[in-house]
Structure formats: structure tokens, C-alpha cells
Amino acid sequence: MKSDINLLAVSQIETVKEDSFLKFLRILSIGFLLLVLFLSILVFILTSRISPSSIVKEQTSIIGRIKLLRNRETKILALNDRIGAVGEILKGRSNYEKTIEVFLSNVPSGVSIGSFEIGKTEIALTARSDSLLDLNAFVKNITDLVKNGKEIKSMTIDNIAFDSRSGTYSLAIKADRL
Amino acid sequence: MREKVNIDIETIRIIYSKYRSHLVYITVLIVCLILSLGFILPRVLDLGSINKKRQEETQKLRTLKGNMETLLSQDDSSLDNDLQALLSALPETKDYDGILSAISDAAGKSGVSLSDYQLQIGKISEITERTQGYPSLRLILNLKTNLSGTQKFLRELSKTLPLSNVSDVVHEGNSASVTTLFYYKPFSPFQPKEDEKLVNLSKKEQNLVSKISEWNRPIVALLEVSSPSSPSASSPF
Numbered sequence: 001m002k003s004d005i006n007l008l009a010v011s012q013i014e015t016v017k018e019d020s021f022l023k024f025l026r027i028l029s030i031g032f033l034l035l036v037l038f039l040s041i042l043v044f045i046l047t048s049r050i051s052p053s054s055i056v057k058e059q060t061s062i063i064g065r066i067k068l069l070r071n072r073e074t075k076i077l078a079l080n081d082r083i084g085a086v087g088e089i090l091k092g093r094s095n096y097e098k099t100i101e102v103f104l105s106n107v108p109s110g111v112s113i114g115s116f117e118i119g120k121t122e123i124a125l126t127a128r129s130d131s132l133l134d135l136n137a138f139v140k141n142i143t144d145l146v147k148n149g150k151e152i153k154s155m156t157i158d159n160i161a162f163d164s165r166s167g168t169y170s171l172a173i174k175a176d177r178l
Numbered sequence: 179m180r181e182k183v184n185i186d187i188e189t190i191r192i193i194y195s196k197y198r199s200h201l202v203y204i205t206v207l208i209v210c211l212i213l214s215l216g217f218i219l220p221r222v223l224d225l226g227s228i229n230k231k232r233q234e235e236t237q238k239l240r241t242l243k244g245n246m247e248t249l250l251s252q253d254d255s256s257l258d259n260d261l262q263a264l265l266s267a268l269p270e271t272k273d274y275d276g277i278l279s280a281i282s283d284a285a286g287k288s289g290v291s292l293s294d295y296q297l298q299i300g301k302i303s304e305i306t307e308r309t310q311g312y313p314s315l316r317l318i319l320n321l322k323t324n325l326s327g328t329q330k331f332l333r334e335l336s337k338t339l340p341l342s343n344v345s346d347v348v349h350e351g352n353s354a355s356v357t358t359l360f361y362y363k364p365f366s367p368f369q370p371k372e373d374e375k376l377v378n379l380s381k382k383e384q385n386l387v388s389k390i391s392e393w394n395r396p397i398v399a400l401l402e403v404s405s406p407s408s409p410s411a412s413s414p415f
Contacts, residue, residue, distance in 0.1 A: 022199055029206040036210045036218065043221045050228055052235040059235065062242040063372055069249045075257040076248070076376055077368045082264040083383045085312060085363050086341065086390065089268070093343050097332040100347075104326060113325050116349040 094120055099177065102151045106141035110134035114170065123152065123175040128168050135160075135171050142173065153178050238373045245376040252378065260379070263391040266339040269362045272315055273340055277360045279396030280338040281319060287394070288330035290323035293353070314343075314359040321354040328354040338394040 066073065096118050103125070107113060111134045114126040129135045139157065146155050158172035194201070269276060285292045321331060328349055335342055335358070346357040370376075379387065 022203075025200060025203040025207075029203040029210070032207055032210040036213050039214070039218050039222075043218055043225075046225060047221060047228065050225070050232050052228070052232040055232065055235040055239050059239050059242055059372075062239070062246055066242065066246055066249065066372075070370070072249050072252060072254060072257065073245075073370050073376060074368050075254070075261055076252065076378065077370065078365065079257065079260055079264065079379060080377065081366060081368075082261070082268055082363065083379060083386065085361075086264060086267050087383070087386060089312065089341050089343060089361055090386075093336070095336075096344050096347055097329050097336060100325060100329040100332070104329065113349075114351070116325055116347070118347045120345065 094177075099123065099151050102145065103142075106138070106145065108134050108137045108141070111138045118177075121177055123173075123177060124158075125173050127171045127173070129171075130168050132169055135169055139171070139173075142175070146175075149178065151178055152176060241373055241375050248376045248378055259391070260387045263387055263395075266395050267341045267390050267393075268312075269340055270365055272362055273360075274315075276340050276396065277315065277317065277342075280335065280340060280342070280360075280394070281317070283394055283396045284331055284334035284338050285321070287334045288327060290321045290327045290331045293320045293322050312361045312363050314361045317358045317360060319356045319358060321356060322352060323354060324352055325349050325354075328356070332356070334394070338396070339390065
């Protein structure tokens with residue numbers, strides 16, 4: 001028995017097709033409309049939630065309060081500016097006073113310092129004594145300073161001389177500061 | 179050859195009445211598409227940049243709140259004291275009176291006699307400014323004292339304001355020549371920036387200010403800080 005007999009006329013078939021297409025179009029357009037509506041609301045909510053306008057408003061209020069304390073703010077900025085410079089200058093200072101103290105404390109009795117020059121990196125001095133033994137003790141003390149890493153890192157004996165008129169020995173030393 | 183199609187008003191009307199329902203839905207679809215592409219999509223794309231801006235503004239607000247707290251945590255009198263101490267240490271301009279007072283004070287306290295001094299200003303200072311970072315005045319001091327006296331003088335000078343930095347000491351017999359730099363630092367124009375963090379002095383820096391405050395501040399230097407244009411401040415020499 002035949003089961004695929006078309007009882008509808010051709011024009012009726014077209015009408016059914018058209019109706020179903022129209023239905024599809026309707027569903028699609030309504031769905032799309034709803035989607036657009038939903039997205040619009042979602043974007044609106046998100047935009048208003050993450051909008052920085054409330055933060056800017058709060059900022060303006062705090063800036064207004066800070067402006068009233070502008071004088072104090074300037075003082076703090078000035079302090080920060082100056083303390084850095086002061087710190088740097090103090091850091092860069094050489095402690096000559098301590099170096100001289102260390103040398104003076106190592107001068108044995110019987111030895112006198114004739115000249116003493118001190119710069120950022122070098123020390124040059126002349127010691128005088130009428131005894132070579134005392135000068136030797138002085139040299140030993142200075143050598144100990146080098147060994148112990150105190151104030152100087154190296155030492156060179158520049159010259160040893162004897163003055164027959166005054167009967168004194170003089171010793172010229174050069175040292176590199178630590 | 180192209181066939182000519184004649185569409186008259188009647189034909190259009192027939193087509194319109196046949197597809198009227200279709201047209202409504204298609205129009206809705208087109209409008210939705212235009213809305214999506216023209217309005218919704220750009221807003222969605224903007225969300226990222228809006229969020230980024232919000233984060234930036236939040237950070238700026240945090241900085242402002244921190245600055246406000248910093249400002250409220252300080253009182254003017256302690257700030258003034260600290261600033262006075264630091265200005266005594268590092269004056270804004272070439273503080274001749276302060277320098278000469280400091281030398282006089284150090285000489286007096288160490289018991290050495292100051293025979294003469296030579297102040298070098300001008301181009302030499304300009305060179306110093308470039309090589310050492312801060313502008314300075316170079317002063318060559320001639321002392322009449324032994325090495326121990328020189329040492330005491332240096333000790334006193336190092337704890338006297340304004341800040342100095344001895345660059346050379348030449349001692350010969352009973353006289354010494356001490357080359358010293360006295361620093362000054364003009365104020366840079368302060369333009370408070372709202373998004374810049376304002377910080378209080380650290381503990382270490384506060385200790386430094388306290389230490390400096392205890393150093394010798396000859397009277398003239400104090401007067402200089404309280405009234406920068408004081409013409410009555412005279413040299414102690």
C-alpha cells in the first residue's frame with residue numbers, strides 16, 4: 001500500500017512552508033529582540049557599577065581637604081628633599097679627625113710629627129726623632145695599623161734622612177687611606 | 179541581453195501585502211543587529227578600559243587617602259623644628275654668616291687660633307657643584323695650633339652646622355691649613371602632585387634629624403632660619 005500520497009494541492013504546500021518560515025522568523029526576531037534587551041540592561045548595569053565617577057567624586061573631596069593642609073604638605077616635601085641631601089653629604093664625609101687620632105695615638109714618646117698632610121685617599125707625614133729606635137717603633141706601629149686594617153691599607157717609607165746639625169733623624173711616610 | 183523588468187505601484191503593493199508579516203520581523207532583526215553592532219558591542223568593548231580607569235582612580239584615591247593620613251599624623255611645630263634643623267645643616271643659599279659663625283664656634287670650642295681664612299666663591303664653586311652633586315663654598319682655613327689642636331678643631335667642625343666637608347688638611351709645625359667645603363642647596367620648586375605618595379621621614383631619617391638637632395648651631399645660623407632676610411646678622415669675626 002502506498003503511504004506517501006500527497007493529498008494537498010501544490011498551493012497549499014507552499015502556504016504551509018511559508019507559515020513555518022514566518023513562524024521561524026517570528027521566533028528569531030523576538031529572540032533576538034529579547035537578547036538585545038537583555039544585553040543592553042546587562043551592559044548598563046555593568047557600566048554603572050564599574051564607573052569611576054563615584055571614586056572621582058571622593059577624590060575631589062579629599063583633594064579639597066588636602067588643599068587646606070597645603071602648607072604642611074610643602075613642609076613634608078621640603079623635609080624629604082633636604083634629608084636626602086644631608087644624608088648623602090654626611091655619607092661622603094671623610095673622618096679625618098679619627099685618622100689623626102689613630103696616628104697620634106701610635107706616635108711613641110721621643111718622636112714628633114713635623115708635617116702631616118691628609119687628603120681623601122692619601123696621607124703623607126714626616127716624623128722626627130733623635131733615636132732611630134723610636135722611629136723604628138713608630139714604623140712598626142704604623143705597619144700594625146695596615147695589618148689590622150685600621151684607617152690605612154698600605155704604607156710606603158718615602159725617605160729617611162739624618163740632619164747632622166740638629167742630630168735628628170727624619171722619616172717621611174706615605175700611606176693610602178682605607 | 180538583459181531582460182527589462184517592469185515593476186509598477188500595483189506590483190509593489192501586491193508584494194508588500196504578501197510579505198508584510200515577513201517585513202516586520204526582518205525589520206526587527208535589522209534594528210536589533212544595528213543596535214547590537216552600533217551600541218551594545220562598543221559599550222562591551224569599553225568595559226575593559228572603564229575597568230582599567232576605575233582601577234587607576236582607585237589607586238589614586240588610595241594614595242590620596244594615605245597622603246591625608248600622613249598630613250594629619252604630623253603637627254606643624256615638629257615639622258618646623260625638623261625643617262629648621264635641616265636648614266641649619268644645609269642652608270638654602272650661601273650662608274656666609276652661618277659659615278663664619280660655625281668656624282668661629284669650632285675654633286673657640288677646640289681652643290685653636292684662627293689666623294686667617296680665604297673664601298673662594300664664584301667659578302670654583304660652580305665646578306664643585308657639578309662634581310660633588312651639591313653646590314658648595316670652598317674655604318681655606320689657616321690655624322695656629324699643633325696636630326692635636328687641629329684634630330680637636332676638625333671634631334668640633336664636623337659637629338657644627340652648617341654641614342661642612344673637609345677635603346684636605348696640611349699640618350706643618352704649629353700651623354695647619356684646612357680646606358673645607360660648606361654646602362648649600364636651593365629649594366627646588368615644589369609642585370605637589372595629587373597622585374604622588376607623600377611619605378613621612380623614616381625612623382632612620384628621624385634619627386638623623388635628631389642627631390643633627392643636637393649639633394652646634396651657632397646663634398647666627400638660628401637667626402638665619404627664623405628670619406632669612408635678617409640684615410642684622412653680623413659676622414663674629
